[in-house]
Amino acid sequence: MKKKIIKDWVRVLLGLFIFALGLQCTIRASIGIAPWDMLTMGLSWHTGFSYGSIYAFINIAVLVLDITMREPIGFGTLFDAFLTGHFVDFWASLPVPLKMPPTGYGVFFSVLFLIAGLFIMALGQYFYMSAAQGCGPRDAFLIGIGKHLPMLPIGTVQIMIQAAIFIAGIIAGGPFGIGTAVSVFFMGGTMQIVFHALRFEPRSVKSYDLFETIKFFIQ
Numbered sequence: 712m713k714k715k716i717i718k719d720w721v722r723v724l725l726g727l728f729i730f731a732l733g734l735q736c737t738i739r740a741s742i743g744i745a746p747w748d749m750l751t752m753g754l755s756w757h758t759g760f761s762y763g764s765i766y767a768f769i770n771i772a773v774l775v776l777d778i779t780m781r782e783p784i785g786f787g788t789l790f791d792a793f794l795t796g797h798f799v800d801f802w803a804s805l806p807v808p809l810k811m812p813p814t815g816y817g818v819f820f821s822v823l824f825l826i827a828g829l830f831i832m833a834l835g836q837y838f839y840m841s842a843a844q845g846c847g848p849r850d851a852f853l854i855g856i857g858k859h860l861p862m863l864p865i866g867t868v869q870i871m872i873q874a875a876i877f878i879a880g881i882i883a884g885g886p887f888g889i890g891t892a893v894s895v896f897f898m899g900g901t902m903q904i905v906f907h908a909l910r911f912e913p914r915s916v917k918s919y920d921l922f923e924t925i926k927f928f929i930q
Contacts, residue, residue, distance in 0.1 A: 712927045712928070712930060713927075714842075716924060716927060716928050719787075719842040719843065719844050720786060720787075720790070720842075721845065722791060722838055722839065722842040723786070723787040723790050723791075723838070723839040723842045723844050724794070724836045724839075725838055725839075726836065726837070726838025726839030726840070726842070727790060727791055727794060727795050727798055727835065727839055727847075728798050728835070729831060729832075729838060730756055730795065730798075730831075730832050730835025730836060731752035731795055731798030731799045731801070731802055731832055731837060732798075732802050732828075732831055732835070732836070732889075733827075733829065733830070733831030733832030733833075733834070734748065734795075734799050734802075734832055735802035735803055735827045735828070736824060736825065736827060736828025736831060737825050737828040737829065737890065737894060738799075738824070738889050739824070740821045740824045740825035740828065740841070740887050741821060741826065741890075742818060742822065742888050742889050742890035742892060742893075742896070743886065743887045743888025743889055743890030743891035743892070743893075743894075744881075744882050744885070744886060744887070744890060745873070745890075745891065745894035745895075745898060746873045746874075746876035746877040746891065746894065746895060747769075747849065747873075747880075748880075748885070749876075749880030749881070749883070749885030749886065749887055749891060750769065750876055750879050750880040750883050750885055751769060751796075751885070752763045752769075752885045752886060753880060753883030753884040753885030753886075754769070754883050754885075754886065756885075757883070757884065758831065761800065762796060762799065762800060762803075763796030763797045763799060763800040764796065765796070766795065766796025766799065767792060767793055767796050770791065770792035770793075770795075770796075770847070770848040770849065771792060771848075771851055773848040773851075773852050773885070774788065774792060774848040774851075776852055776855075777848055777851040777852055777855060780851075780852075780855035780856075781855075782846070782852075782854060782855045783845050783851075783918045783919070783920040784845055784920055784921060785843075785844045785845020785918050785920050785921055785923075785924060786837055786844050786845065786921060786924055787840075787842060787844030787845040787846065787847065787918070788844075788845035788846060788847060788848060788851060789845075789921075790839075790844075790847075791839065791846075791848060791849075791850075791875075792847065792848050795797070795847065796800055797846065799824045807833075809844065810811075811891030818889065821890070822890070822893060823892070825890045825893055826893065826897060827899065829897055829898050830901050830904075830905060832898075832901075832902075832905070833901050833902040833905035833906070834905055836850060836902065836905075837905060837906060837909055837911055839930055840855025840911075840913050840916060840917065841911055843916055843917060843918045843919055844918060844919060844924065845918045845919070845920065845921075846918065847873055847912070850913070851870055852872070853865070853868060853872060853913075854913055854914055856868055856871075856873040857874065857913075857914055858914060861914075864903060865899075865902070865903065865912075865913060865914065866899035866900055866902055867899060867905070868899070869898060869899035869902060870895065870898070870899040870900075871897060873894065873895045873898055873899065874895055876880040877891065877895055
């Protein structure tokens with residue numbers, strides 16, 4: 712069982728690393744960032760803390776909401792809360808051309824680059840959510856809300872949440888543009904496409920919480 716748990720942790724970390732790459736792609740598209748990133752960037756500008764640090768702070772706040780909805784808090788949740796923002800900082804530190812899309816192709820290329828980032832993010836979500844080590848705080852929030860709205864596809868629930876965070880991002884003074892609108896309406900769709908292609912329904916995953924994983928690990 713220990714080997715399986717370690718493999719699951721590796722799967723979670725791989726998924727978060729992939730997710731961070733996709734997230735960095737959406738930022739570097741430079742046509743407006745996704746709502747969560749709007750909120751994070753706005754708070755970063757106002758407080759002087761790094762993007763990665765604010766990302767972690769927001770995750771902790773969302774984690775409290777997850778607990779109130781009785782979503783399982785596992786090692787995957789903690790990995791996401793404290794590591795993903797720093798993975799994003801890592802991708803941001805890479806030199807050109809990985810740091811940004813090529814210039815001179817106009818808005819059309821930037822939109823394609825952003826959508827590609829959304830697909831990469833969805834693939835990363837698949838890896839770490841299917842490891843059953845607990846969703847990241849934001850995904851646990853998505854699943855928790857989704858369980859209360861079982862008649863809606865999970866992609867639709869994602870769009871609703873993104874719209875609400877978009878409003879919060881505006882209040883925080885975060886940057887937005889056409890890419891923000893693309894993210895609001897396409898993030899749920901790209902996730903739905905990837906999950907459907909991989910035959911994955913996140914609401915059906917039985918994740919292990921911290922205590923269950925520790926119990927299995929020491930047996």
